[in-house]
Amino acid sequence: PLSGAPLLEVQGLGIRFGGLHAVRDVTAQLQPGRITAIIGPNGAGKSTFFNLISGFYKPTSGRIIFRGEDITPLRTHLVVGRGIARTFQTTTIYQELSVLDNAMIGHRVRTRAGLLDALLRTGRERHDESESRAGAMRALERVGLAGQAALPAGALNQEGKKRVGIAMALASDPHLLLLDEPAAGMNPEETENLMGLIRQLVSGGLSIALVEHKMNLVMGLADDILVLHHGQKIAQGTPAQITRDPAVVEAYLGS
Ligand code: ADP
Numbered sequence: 001p002l003s004g005a006p007l008l009e010v011q012g013l014g015i016r017f018g019g020l021h022a023v024r025d026v027t028a029q030l031q032p033g034r035i036t037a038i039i040g041p042n043g044a045g046k047s048t049f050f051n052l053i054s055g056f057y058k059p060t061s062g063r064i065i066f067r068g069e070d071i072t073p074l075r076t077h078l079v080v081g082r083g084i085a086r087t088f089q090t091t092t093i094y095q096e097l098s099v100l101d102n103a104m105i106g107h108r109v110r111t112r113a114g115l116l117d118a119l120l121r122t123g124r125e126r127h128d129e130s131e132s133r134a135g136a137m138r139a140l141e142r143v144g145l146a147g148q149a150a151l152p153a154g155a156l157n158q159e160g161k162k163r164v165g166i167a168m169a170l171a172s173d174p175h176l177l178l179l180d181e182p183a184a185g186m187n188p189e190e191t192e193n194l195m196g197l198i199r200q201l202v203s204g205g206l207s208i209a210l211v212e213h214k215m216n217l218v219m220g221l222a223d224d225i226l227v228l229h230h231g232q233k234i235a236q237g238t239p240a241q242i243t244r245d246p247a248v249v250e251a252y253l254g255s
């Protein structure tokens with residue numbers, strides 16, 4: 001994209017589930033090289049917003065523009081191929097598989113038709129195998145798990161499992177990484193380590209958007225904060241701007 005162009009832009013984005021408008025008319029931009037936090041009370045539409053951006057849900061209104069391209073109609077694996085990867089609110093790793101195999105699944109998702117193919121290892125076996133392995137190892141190095149590659153993922157502690165989940169997403173070599181509540185279930189020390197990892201990834205050129213409840217993490221980490229309430233965007237700005245925004249204070253006190 002041209003310099004100064006947003007990495008991601010959503011225009012009038014919305015989705016309804018029956019009578020419920022889970023995300024409603026959200027227009028926002030995410031800038032490259034930044035950490036953007038999406039916050040808001042429970043049920044505000046944060047996870048749904050991520051599901052829309054990553055193609056898991058199709059919007060009932062609006063558009064999603066990524067690096068200048070309208071990606072609104074694309075299926076999830078094509079969205080991954082364009083450079084958007086995500087982790088899930090509940091960690092979805094394969095406990096019995098090795099740390100490396102988990103990361104390799106993340107790598108195959110980019111090059112194959114989808115997760116099922118990734119798991120079944122269909123298609124051009126040999127070449128893909130070594131390429132996936134190399135891509136997966138690079139991802140493990142980025143999260144500090146290269147030394148644990150051969151261990152079963154289930155043998156790692158909570159923080160290690162979170163890192164595996166992040167490595168699976170990184171293995172697709174994204175431009176934008178979406179993290180849904182990455183610090184959930186983490187103690188303060190683990191949370192601090194996670195913040196260090198996120199900063200490190202961003203200084204390496206990655207852009208990150210995260211949903212997080214832990215306000216110390218959000219305020220200490222985010223360059224930009226987008227606030228959702230009842231599916232609508234009620235504010236966007238720096239941590240300093242957001243903390244003194246009356247609409248934000250009201251949304252949190254009223255919930
Ligand atoms: P948050 O992540 O901010 O806590 P969510 O995005 O998970 O909120 O949910 C926003 C609203 O949309 C909630 O009322 C939730 O129950 C509803 N919702 C989310 N996904 C679905 C779905 N697939 N079907 C029906 N309702 C949904």
Ligand code: MG
Pocket residue numbers: 046047048089211
């Ligand atoms: Mg959520």
